[in-house]
Amino acid sequence: MAELFADVAVYQRSDLAYYQMLANNGVKGVCIKLTEGSRAGSNYINPRALAQTKSALAAGLVVSFYHYSLYNGVTDAKAEADFFVSVAKQMGATANTVMVADAEAPTLYSPYADTQAFQDYIAYMGYNKQATYSMASWFWAKKLPTNRPLWVANYGVSQPGVNNVDAWQYTSTWNGMGQDMSYDYTGLFTTTSGNQVTVESGENEVQINELNRIVDYRTMGIGLAKRDAQILDAPYPWANVIKTIKSNTLWEVFQRKGGYYSLGGEQYINAGDISVTWNTGQAFGDWQGVRVKPINGDIWTQSTPDDGTGVTQLDQDMVYVVTEANVTNDQVYVNIGGWVPIDKFKVVL
Numbered sequence: 362m363a364e365l366f367a368d369v370a371v372y373q374r375s376d377l378a379y380y381q382m383l384a385n386n387g388v389k390g391v392c393i394k395l396t397e398g399s400r401a402g403s404n405y406i407n408p409r410a411l412a413q414t415k416s417a418l419a420a421g422l423v424v425s426f427y428h429y430s431l432y433n434g435v436t437d438a439k440a441e442a443d444f445f446v447s448v449a450k451q452m453g454a455t456a457n458t459v460m461v462a463d464a465e466a467p468t469l470y471s472p473y474a475d476t477q478a479f480q481d482y483i484a485y486m487g488y489n490k491q492a493t494y495s496m497a498s499w500f501w502a503k504k505l506p507t508n509r510p511l512w513v514a515n516y517g518v519s520q521p522g523v524n525n526v527d528a529w530q531y532t533s534t535w536n537g538m539g540q541d542m543s544y545d546y547t548g549l550f551t552t553t554s555g556n557q558v559t560v561e562s563g564e565n566e567v568q569i570n571e572l573n574r575i576v577d578y579r580t581m582g583i584g585l586a587k588r589d590a591q592i593l594d595a596p597y598p599w600a601n602v603i604k605t606i607k608s609n610t611l612w613e614v615f616q617r618k619g620g621y622y623s624l625g626g627e628q629y630i631n632a633g634d635i636s637v638t639w640n641t642g643q644a645f646g647d648w649q650g651v652r653v654k655p656i657n658g659d660i661w662t663q664s665t666p667d668d669g670t671g672v673t674q675l676d677q678d679m680v681y682v683v684t685e686a687n688v689t690n691d692q693v694y695v696n697i698g699g700w701v702p703i704d705k706f707k708v709v710l
Contacts, residue, residue, distance in 0.1 A: 364551040366390035366423070368530060368541035375412035380420035386536065389551035390423035392461060392543075395448050397429040399440040400581075404616060405429075406448055408595055411627045414452050414558060423551050424558040426454060427461035427494060430479065431468065438475040439691065442482035447579055449488075451615065451625050453558045456487055459549055461512065463494045464505055472499070477506045485691055492549065494530075497522040510549055514541075575654055575707045582614045582639035583710050584622060590634035596621035603628060614639075638710045642703070648686040648695050653706035654679070662699020666692075672699050680709050 365388045373379070380391070393413050397405035407413075417424050428445040432438040449460065460483055464476045480491050493505055497515040500507070500523045510527040521529035527547045535542035545551045576583060588608045593600035596618035606612065612630075614622050614637050621629040622637060642648030654677075661671030666689040675681070681697035688694070693703040 363544035363546050364389040364548070366392060366425075366528070366543050366545050366550040367535070368392055368394075368427075368543065369413055369417075370394040371407050371409050372539065373409075373413065375409040375416055377416040377419055380413075380416045380422060384420045384422055388422065388542075390425065390545065391417045392425045392427050392459070392550060393417070394463075395426045395428060395452065396441075396445045398431040398444075399437065400444045400447075400616065401440065402437075403431060404444075404618075406616065406618075406623070408627060410448075411452060412594075418558060423553055425459035425461060425550055426452065427463045429463045429466070430472075430476065431466055432475045432479060433468070433470045435475060435478040436688075438479040439482045439688075442479045442486070443579070446483060446486045446488065447615075454488070455558065457490060458488065458558055459490045459492060460488045461492045461494050465495045465499065465514075472504050473506055480506070480509060482691060490549075492527060510547070512543065512550075575709050576613065576640070578640070578642070578653070578703050578706055578708045580613050580640055580708065581616060582637050584612050584614045584624075584630070584635040584637040586610050586612070586630075586635050588634060590630055592624065593621070593629045594627045596623070596629045600629070606630070640708050640710060642683065642686065642695075642708070648683040648693075648703070651683045651695075652680050652709040653683060653695065653697065653703075654681070654709055656705055656707055660701060660705045662697070662701055663694075664699065666694035666700045668700070675701070681706075 367388055369391045393410055394407050395410050397403055414424055426449050432441045462476050462479055464472050492510040492512050494512040495505055497513050499505055512528040513521050513523045513526045514530040515522045527549050528543050528545050530541055530543040533541045586606050586608050589605055591605055592603045594603055612624050615625055616623045620632050622632055623629055642651040655675045658677035660675045662673045664672055666687045683695045683697055685696045694700045695703050
């Protein structure tokens with residue numbers, strides 16, 4: 362029997378009562394919009410996503426995430442995938458979380474190849490449970506790959522209109538509300554398989570040891586609080602105060618939203634209250650000049666990015682400076698006097 366799951370975006374509420382109402386009406390899961398575009402582009406993160414995730418989990422619903430795609434070109438698609446994955450991790454996504462490419466924007470120039478690149482990169486990052494969402498007409502026109510589970514939107518009809526779909530979004534006005542609703546035919550969106558999403562009871566911020574400014578290579582940067590500062594639940598002066606952080610403490614910074622910096626999830630600090638040192642090599646950006654440190658003592662340089670033959674073993678306690686970067690076979694390599702995959706390093710800020 363098909364189960365119900367809801368499509369949730371910023372337009373839906375985030376309070377627990379709403380998700381308990383969904384559960385009480387037979388809904389088994391929610392697919393929450395996390396991101397849109399890339400970090401260097403629209404840089405959109407659903408400001409309600411963390412609260413929606415927490416409320417959905419508290420109501421006993423299975424949580425999955427989707428990304429609204431704006432990519433044009435393979436490099437752009439990979440940058441969007443990196444953005445999606447980084448935010449999903451902040452929200453508590455695990456390897457069992459279903460990650461969806463929402464490919465429907467009329468501006469998509471080459472949706473088939475770009476969606477394939479987007480999903481391949483997400484798989485490379487360790488997320489193999491994926492699906493492709495779009496309207497039925499796009500699948501009829503063969504605009505999108507069909508090698509992964511399909512979630513089709515088709516309203517006002519009695520059947521999905523596309524063969525072998527895993528899910529069908531059949532209405533945007535479920536129970537007389539502005540709520541999209543879908544049937545899950547295979548259990549992909551409504552069956553728990555391991556811990557699909559795990560959210561800590563805390564606020565998801567990460568404090569950095571002041572004497573050790575070494576962070577994951579994907580971290581946007583670190584910020585030093587200039588004074589005791591309030592943390593808000595949205596990037597606006599009228600937002601609610603969550604807590605206060607102490608002066609001279611260091612925190613991971615994930616993005617900038619107007620006059621505020623995000624410390625992870627729905628946590629924002631006024632830009633005037635924090636001094637940020639950015640990781641200038643984020644994603645597929647310019648790594649030149651970035652200082653890196655090996656994650657262990659068994660890392661070797663290569664003469665070229667695609668050589669594969671170890672030349673020089675790196676010293677785990679040394680800090681190296683990147684002179685250039687190259688993307689080969691979907692992997693970012695940096696030159697520190699020899700080529701090494703960037704994921705073999707931490708970044709020193």
